[in-house]
Amino acid sequence: MRRRAGSPDPDDLLAAALDGVIRARTLVELGVEETTVYRRCRDGGPWQRLAPGIVLMATGHPTPDQLATAALLHGGPEGLITGLHACHRHGIRRGPQLPATLHMLVPHVRQVRSTELMYVERTKRLPPPVVRGGFPLAPPARAVSDAVRRLRSRRDITELVSDAVQRGLCTVSELSTELTEGGRRGSSTPRSVLLDVSAGVLSAAEADAKRLWARSGLPEPWWNARVHDADGNLLGIADAWWDDVCLAWEINSFAWHLAPEDYAREQEKRARFAAAGVNVLPTLPRRLRANSREVLAELRKAYEAAAASPRPRVWATPRASERQQGGLTGPLRQ
Structure with missing residues (x-):
């Protein structure tokens, strides 16, 4: 200048x-x-x-920090960042990319207009802020709830919700409460996704697997079951587990993990399963949709083969559901 x-x-x-x-x-x-x-x-x-x-x-284009700073100056001292930008700052990494427009909350009494880069929502339910990196954010459950109401892709919603729950940032119960108290607008698909997540489904790929299993005619497996050897050592968590025949169905692949070290841990888990004599059927996520008939045939044959094999000396426990932990609220099923 x-x-x-x-x-x-x-x-x-x-x-x-x-x-x-x-x-x-x-x-x-x-x-x-x-x-x-x-x-x-x-x-x-x-x-x-x-x-x-x-x-x-x-x-x-402004950086996310510059956009957040501008939004908070625009929204006033009680403004909060919510939606996908807040989810990202809370540490949620799966789900859609950050949008160009930042979603923020301001008290209902404030008259603050939205702009091309900022969607300003006036609310009577302004939550207490959670500060991350110097920025006031809506709590994780509220941020996720606000984000999924504006998403249209079930896969994006599943990835966002499951990552938040899997990381321990919020529970299905807290998300259910937010969706209920925030009204029905945009909540239908998120409510359906919450039912899957409460049953143990922790990714969009696993949700695809659950829908495919429903066409298989096989008994329902335990989703994300903990599998142990005879001495009680944890072998790993099976994406889907048929305890009657000791069959593990593994959906994860490198593309669905956050980092190469996650993929390495997945391969180590499969090696432990194999060493313990556990029958494992690996399936790439993309095949669940692109080659569903082939995958169904493989799943049925794997179940038959496991049923015909001697049972290995392992035992498993199902993942505790949110409802068993006092989680899911009644309105979720409405």
Whole structure:
């Protein structure tokens, strides 16, 4: 920025900003003429306007931190980040990519309008904030609930919900409560997904497997069952487990894990299963949809083969359901 005599130092302006984000009125207070502020925010200028009266002193798309900073300046001191941006900051990694538009909550009495980059929701149910990295967020259950109401893909909803529950950030019960108290808008598919997750389904691929199993004619397996050897050592958690024949159906693959070390642990688990004599049927997630007939035939044959084999010296326990833990609430099944 070219500096005229008597104009403020650019370094002083940046020092007054938060990650390059600053109120237009603050710039004026620091000595920048108001006409200059808005001229620099025009197309092709060195700055840009992220919200009414909120300036980013840089070009290009704002970073998630810059967008969050601008949203909180726009929404006021009681504003919270929610939806997918809050989910990501809570540590949820599965699900859809971050959208360009940030979802935020403000008290119902505030009159704050949405912008191209910020969807502002006025609410009478403003939760207490959870601060992560200096940013006030809606608690995990509220953030996930707000996010899934705006999603259309069942797979995206399943990945988001299951990752939040699997990481211990919230329970099915808490999500059920949020969906109930937030009204029915956009809650139908998330409620159905919660029933799958409460039964032990922890990914969209496992949800596909459950729907495919329903066409198999086989007994219902235990989903995400803990399998132990005769001495009580944990061999691993089977995605699906038929205890009557000791058959493990494994759906996970590298594409469905968060990091290479997760894939390595999965391979080690399969090796322990094999060493203990457990029958294992591995299936790639993409085949559940693309080659469902073949997978069904393989599943039935694997079950028959396991039934004809001597039972290995292993034992398993089903995953405790949320309802057994006082989790699922009645309205979820409505």
